[in-house]
Amino acid sequence: MKNVRLISLGIGLLIGGILGGVAVWSMTKNFVDRAVTAAEERFDSLLEEEKEKLQDKVDDANKLKERLEVTLKENESKVDSLNTTIQNRNKQFADVKKDYDKTIDNISIMSHNQLSDFFAKRYGE
Secondary structure: OHHHHHHHHHHHHHHHHHHHHHHHHHHHHHHHHHHHHHHHHHHHHHHHHHHHHHHHHHHHHHHHHHHHHHHHHHHHHHHHHHHHHHHHHHHHHHHHHHHHHHHHHOHHHOOHHHHHHHHHHHHOO
16 A cells, blocks of 8 residues: 555656646746847837938938038039129130230330320220
């Protein structure tokens, strides 16, 4: 009988150990699954927050880029306008110089009245 009791006790302990192990494993697995799910949700949440922050920075950079492109076009237009003005003025200076050189070359054949007019215009008399 002692042997039967010992065997029964051993089988009971073995079954109890197995059932206890299954219970602990079941509770632990459920806890681990919940912890993994919570960690994944928190990670996804943090990832979305960072994504939104970066998207805001990208949007700000794009707005700045657009403003800079507009400013660049405005400045290019101003430079083109100034270049045209410079070219026109250079042509006007060349024409004035050409006319002045022609007048200076003709001084030797000018009459007294023409010379008086020339020097009066030139020196304001």
